[in-house]
Amino acid sequence: MITLYDILIEKIKSYDTIVIHRHIQPDLDALGSQLGLRDLILNNFEDKTVYVVGDMSDFDFLGEMDEISDDVFENALAIVVDVAGKERVSDQRFLHAKETIVIDHHRNDTDFADHFIHEPNKIAAAQIITDMAIDLGFYVDSNTATYLFAGIVTDSGRFIYPQTNAATFEAAAFLLRKGARMHEIYENLYEEEYVFKKLKGYFIKHFKRTENNVAYMKNSNSLKDEFKVTSFTVSRGMVNQMANIRGIPIWANFTETDNGQIQCELRSKKESIVEVAKKYGGGGHALACGCNVTSWDETDSILSDLDRIAERINKNG
Ligand SMILES: [Mn+2]
Known part of the structure; x- marks a missing residue:
C-alpha cells in the first residue's frame, strides 16, 4: 500500500528545490515544524535546496526566514505546514509552485493542496513530522529536535490541553533523546517584558x-x-x-x-x-x-x- 508518507518522500526526491511555508503570524508550531522539516530534508536527502518563507512574529528566536525571488517557485515543490486553508498561508507565492503538499493537524479541509497529510488526532504539526521521522528512521540532529520540540510543547499548552496523550510524550521523549534543547526553549517562552x-x-x-x-x-x-x-x-x-x-x-x-x-x-x-x-x-x-x-x-x-x-x-x- 502506498501511504501519504511514501508520496511525500517520492515528491521530495523528485524536486531539487523545495519551499516550506506555514501560516501568517506564526506561533512556535508553525515555525518549529517549518524549520524542523527543512533540516530533516537537508539531513536525509542529497542535493536539495530548501527554503523557508513567511512573515515573522515575536518568536523569531527560533530561526530566520529566507528571502527568495519569484522565479524560484517555477520548478519548486511547496510544502505547507500547520495550515490547510489558502487564505492563511504566509507568502502567497506557493500558488506558483509546481506542486503543493499540506501537512496539518487542524480539523479543517484544504482548498488548494495536491496532497494532504491530515492527522487531526495529533496535537501539533510538529508531532506529525516527528512521528514521520520516527516511522521512516530519519536522521534527526539536535537542531531539528529543538525546532520540533518547540512546536509540540507550545501547541499542547506545555502538555496541558485535553488532547495531550501518551503519543504526545513519546514524540517529545524521542526529540529529547535526539538532543532537543528544552531549557533554551523554556527560557525564551517564560521570559517576559518588564512592563x-x-x-x-x-x-x-x-x-x-x-x-x-x-x-x-x-x-x-x-x-x-x-x-x-x-x-x-x-x-x-x-x-x-x-x-x-x-x-x-x-x-x-x-x-x-x-x-x-x-x-x-x-x-x-x-x-x-x-x-x-x-x-x-x-x-x-x-x-x-x-x-x-x-x-x-x-x-x-x-x-x-x-x-x-x-x-x-x-x-x-
Ligand atoms: Mn499547530
Missing part, C-alpha cells in the same frame, strides 16, 4: 468582584500609556490574569480605547456566556467572547447580566 510583568501585578492587585463572584477590571485609556503597552495588551493580554481562581466562575475585562469605545473581554470556566456578548452586539466562543460598548453604564449592565449567571452557577454548585 508586562508590572502590568500583571497591577491587575492582580486591583481587580474587583461582584456580589456573586464575577471578577472584573475597568481600565481607562490612560492605563496603557502609564505602562507603555497597547490597549490590546491591556484588554486581551490581561483578561486571564483573573482566570483559574477558585470560586470565580466568570471574569470580565473592560478597556477604554483611543476611539472612546470600551472593549469587553468576557470569560467563563464552564457555563456559556456568549449570549451576553451577543446581547451587546458582540460574539465569539461559548467560554471566551467579547463585545464593544460606548459607555461605562453599559459595562455595568453587562456585569449584572454576568452576575445573574454566576448566581445560578453558585446555587447549582
Whole structure:
C-alpha cells in the first residue's frame, strides 16, 4: 500500500528545490515544524535546496526566514505546514509552485493542496513530522529536535490541553533523546517584558468582584500609556490574569480605547456566556467572547447580566 508518507518522500526526491511555508503570524508550531522539516530534508536527502518563507512574529528566536525571488517557485515543490486553508498561508507565492503538499493537524479541509497529510488526532504539526521521522528512521540532529520540540510543547499548552496523550510524550521523549534543547526553549517562552510583568501585578492587585463572584477590571485609556503597552495588551493580554481562581466562575475585562469605545473581554470556566456578548452586539466562543460598548453604564449592565449567571452557577454548585 502506498501511504501519504511514501508520496511525500517520492515528491521530495523528485524536486531539487523545495519551499516550506506555514501560516501568517506564526506561533512556535508553525515555525518549529517549518524549520524542523527543512533540516530533516537537508539531513536525509542529497542535493536539495530548501527554503523557508513567511512573515515573522515575536518568536523569531527560533530561526530566520529566507528571502527568495519569484522565479524560484517555477520548478519548486511547496510544502505547507500547520495550515490547510489558502487564505492563511504566509507568502502567497506557493500558488506558483509546481506542486503543493499540506501537512496539518487542524480539523479543517484544504482548498488548494495536491496532497494532504491530515492527522487531526495529533496535537501539533510538529508531532506529525516527528512521528514521520520516527516511522521512516530519519536522521534527526539536535537542531531539528529543538525546532520540533518547540512546536509540540507550545501547541499542547506545555502538555496541558485535553488532547495531550501518551503519543504526545513519546514524540517529545524521542526529540529529547535526539538532543532537543528544552531549557533554551523554556527560557525564551517564560521570559517576559518588564512592563508586562508590572502590568500583571497591577491587575492582580486591583481587580474587583461582584456580589456573586464575577471578577472584573475597568481600565481607562490612560492605563496603557502609564505602562507603555497597547490597549490590546491591556484588554486581551490581561483578561486571564483573573482566570483559574477558585470560586470565580466568570471574569470580565473592560478597556477604554483611543476611539472612546470600551472593549469587553468576557470569560467563563464552564457555563456559556456568549449570549451576553451577543446581547451587546458582540460574539465569539461559548467560554471566551467579547463585545464593544460606548459607555461605562453599559459595562455595568453587562456585569449584572454576568452576575445573574454566576448566581445560578453558585446555587447549582
Ligand atoms: Mn499547530
